Amino acid sequence: MTDPSHDSSPAADLDPEVADRNRRLVAALLDGEHRALARVISRIEDRAPGHRDLVSRLHPHTGTAAVIGITGSPGAGKSTLVDKLAAAYRDRGETVGVVAVDPASPYSGGSVLGDRIRMAATVGDMDVFVRSMSARGRLGGLSTATTDAVHALDAFGKDVVLVETVGAGQNEVDIVRTADTVAVVVQPGSGDDIQMLKAGILEIGDVFAVNKADMDGVDRLIAELEEMLHRRDGDGAGAGSAAGHHGPGAAPGDTDPTAPADSDSGAPEWEPRVVTTVATAGEGIDDLVDAFDAHAAYLRASGAGTERARSRHAAEIRRLVREDANVLLDAEIRRRGGLDALADRVLAGETDPYTVASEILDPIADCVDAAGEDAATDGDDPSALGDE
Amino acid sequence: MSADAGGERNRPIRCLIAKVGLDGHDRGAHVIARAFRDAGFEVVYSGLHRAPEEIVQAAVQEDVDVLGISILSGAHNTLVPKIVEGLKEYGAFTDTLLIVGGIIPEEDRDGLREMGVAAIFGPGTPMQETVDFVRENAPARTDDPA
Numbered sequence: 001m002t003d004p005s006h007d008s009s010p011a012a013d014l015d016p017e018v019a020d021r022n023r024r025l026v027a028a029l030l031d032g033e034h035r036a037l038a039r040v041i042s043r044i045e046d047r048a049p050g051h052r053d054l055v056s057r058l059h060p061h062t063g064t065a066a067v068i069g070i071t072g073s074p075g076a077g078k079s080t081l082v083d084k085l086a087a088a089y090r091d092r093g094e095t096v097g098v099v100a101v102d103p104a105s106p107y108s109g110g111s112v113l114g115d116r117i118r119m120a121a122t123v124g125d126m127d128v129f130v131r132s133m134s135a136r137g138r139l140g141g142l143s144t145a146t147t148d149a150v151h152a153l154d155a156f157g158k159d160v161v162l163v164e165t166v167g168a169g170q171n172e173v174d175i176v177r178t179a180d181t182v183a184v185v186v187q188p189g190s191g192d193d194i195q196m197l198k199a200g201i202l203e204i205g206d207v208f209a210v211n212k213a214d215m216d217g218v219d220r221l222i223a224e225l226e227e228m229l230h231r232r233d234g235d236g237a238g239a240g241s242a243a244g245h246h247g248p249g250a251a252p253g254d255t256d257p258t259a260p261a262d263s264d265s266g267a268p269e270w271e272p273r274v275v276t277t278v279a280t281a282g283e284g285i286d287d288l289v290d291a292f293d294a295h296a297a298y299l300r301a302s303g304a305g306t307e308r309a310r311s312r313h314a315a316e317i318r319r320l321v322r323e324d325a326n327v328l329l330d331a332e333i334r335r336r337g338g339l340d341a342l343a344d345r346v347l348a349g350e351t352d353p354y355t356v357a358s359e360i361l362d363p364i365a366d367c368v369d370a371a372g373e374d375a376a377t378d379g380d381d382p383s384a385l386g387d388e
Numbered sequence: 389m390s391a392d393a394g395g396e397r398n399r400p401i402r403c404l405i406a407k408v409g410l411d412g413h414d415r416g417a418h419v420i421a422r423a424f425r426d427a428g429f430e431v432v433y434s435g436l437h438r439a440p441e442e443i444v445q446a447a448v449q450e451d452v453d454v455l456g457i458s459i460l461s462g463a464h465n466t467l468v469p470k471i472v473e474g475l476k477e478y479g480a481f482t483d484t485l486l487i488v489g490g491i492i493p494e495e496d497r498d499g500l501r502e503m504g505v506a507a508i509f510g511p512g513t514p515m516q517e518t519v520d521f522v523r524e525n526a527p528a529r530t531d532d533p534a
Contacts, residue, residue, distance in 0.1 A: 035478050038451035046399040110400065110425035116446055117435030129449055134430045136400070 018050035026057045029156055034126060037156050041131055044148040052320075055148045061155035065097070066296055069163045069179030071201060076185040077211040079118035080279040081288075082164050086119075086128045088285050089160050097153030098130040099146055101165040101175065111135070115164065129153060143174040144319065150178070176204060178312060180305065181295045183207045183288070186225065188217035202228055205272055207291045213276035213284065222274060229272050270298050332360055401526045403454040406434040406443045408471070411461035416489060416511075420456060420518065427519045429454075440467055444474030447484060453526045459490040464500065472503050483527045489518075 025043075028036035040058075043051050068085075072078050079100065086096045100115035113132035131149060135142050146163060153161045165175050176182045184205035189212075208229075210222055273291045277284030299305030333339055342356050405421045407414050414436055424431045432450050434443060447455050455475075459467060468488065475481035481504065488500060489509045497508050506525060509518050 034448055035451075035480055038449055042399070042402075042451045048399075108426045108428045110428040111430050112421050112425045113430065113432045114435075116432055116450075120435075126445060130446075131449055132432050134400075136430075 014050055014053050019053060022050055022054045022057060025054065026155075029058075029152070030061060032157070034129065037129065037152060038131070040152045041149045044152060045133060045145045047145070051148075055151055058151050058155040062151050063154065065150070065154035065158050065161045066181070066292070067150055067154070067161045067163065067179045068292055069165070069176030069182045070185060071165050071173075071176045071182070072185030072187075072209075072211075074166055076187045077277075077279045078164050078166075078185050079115045081185060081209060081211060081277065081285075082115075082162050083119050084279055084282050084285045085162060085288065088289050090125060090128060094159035095127045095157065096129070097150075097156070097158035097161040098128065099133060099149050099153070099161065099163045100130065101133045101135060101142065101146060101163070103135050103166065129156070129158065143178060146175050147178045147316070173201065173204060180299060180308065181206050181292050183209055183292070185209045185211050186221065187212045188215045188221045206270060206295050207288070208272060208274045209284075209288055210274060210276045211279050214278050214281075218276065222276070225274055229274075268302050270295065270302075270304070328364075329360070332364070336360065399529075401429045401454060401522060402432070402450065402452045403429050403456055403522070404432045404434060404443070404447050404450055404452040405456045405458065406438060406446070407436045407458055408434075408438050408440060408443055408467050409459065409461050409463045410437065411459060411463070412436060413460045414458070416460070417458040419515075420458070420489065423515045423519060424522070427523075429522070440470035441474055443471055444478065444480075447475065448478045448480050452484065453529075454485045454487065454522055456487050456489060459488065459492070462491065464488065464490070464492055465496060468500055468505065469503055483529070485522065485525055485527055487518075487522070489513075 025036055025040055029040050040054060042048075043054055070078055070082060070085075082098055082100070086098060089096050098119075100113070102111055102113045102115065111134040113134060115132055116130060119128075119130055131153075133142075133146065133149065146165075150161050150163060163175060163179055182204050184201055184207075186208060188210070208225055210218060210225070273294070275284055275287045275291050277288055279285070299308065333342070336342065336359075345351050346353055346356065403424055405417050405424070407417050417433070421431045421433050432446065432452065434446055438446075443455070443457070455471075457468065457471065472481060472486070475484055475486075486505050487507045487509065488505050490511075492500065492508050492510060500508060507521055509521075
């Protein structure tokens, strides 16, 4: 790891003013200033100039928060559960961060972020830091922004970070996969929940909260859930929530480049827990917290936490490299007159899309090949990227 | 080449629509929240019966550009100053556009403006007028909380 002042930013061409502001922002954040934390999250969320440098400066201070992803269909009671969970952690003397993600209007791009309405048990308590985020119509970028916001809350010193999102698609699955522990909230009386579980959420749940357990149909829902979970075990699909780390000691120096990034091998299986809750009445909240604690203990004891950390870092590196590669490729396309001009050549019958793509990519591939020959042995250390 | 150094900052206007005090009428707040959403803003809605310190907490944590307070109870002269004080305490007052909607008697308006309320929108204000005002007056980001 680098020294705490961390002046070796990833972007050497960063505006010195931006770098200077980032340094001050991070210092203020580490000093416990809420406004600085809020502003850091804004810059991260906006992908403002220098946001990567910002996240990079936060990195040495992260790794201590327990990150819990909470997902489930609309109306299942996620926000109310999050509110009660935050209160329960506060009662234990722990500080809490909440990132609540809501969809954006596909028409105006605007959004109404209503999760704060449910935050009743902890209002006025600044040690619960709640941040609402809009999906802003991004594809993929949302999980990046959410992960980085969690880093900010982690670096600020929050003991627990709850990430709440509607479990309705790949985007949301990506978000909760970055958590150490994934809780799926379901409610009785709606067959849609089981439908939703089929759509990929079931595989990633470490803990299932059957909320509104005072309603009819709870027993059937639990039975269905247990059955599906057993089937999941029978498939030998393995614990699917393959991301996240826990504890301050996670993943230093254990970068074995030969290990597959998403391997769960070696760790004993976690048996997903089903907990019944009535969030509005606060029932079952302690059981839920116990289940989260048990999962955290499992992650530590089994080494699965380290595996998740590795796979999360790998995913992050892959994503960042692809983002940067796209920027490079866009520049190259512009240099060649832009996509429209290239398309016109195809339209005029001069060439075809495959040939054009090869023309753009071949010089880059040549560079990569040449670099590979120069550094055949030492160019493949993931820690060089992952641990900064 | 860095994806970090360049790029346009793409930030929608972020607003907190807040109901404060013992005032259960939130139709106006809902209508405004919808209109702001349709204008492309990100709107955080506080819910009913919030204390001034809760509003301040939300405004600071959500890092909003605009704080819209809806008051129909007549308690604006006690509630608004508390919110202004709280924002100042967190260093969030100068770069938050503070607007008030609801029933505010004419004789109270100058006092609120002196406190730092940028605009007061009474019943019957055309929605577009409020949206335009926010667009034109949402503060430029100074980028420095210190």
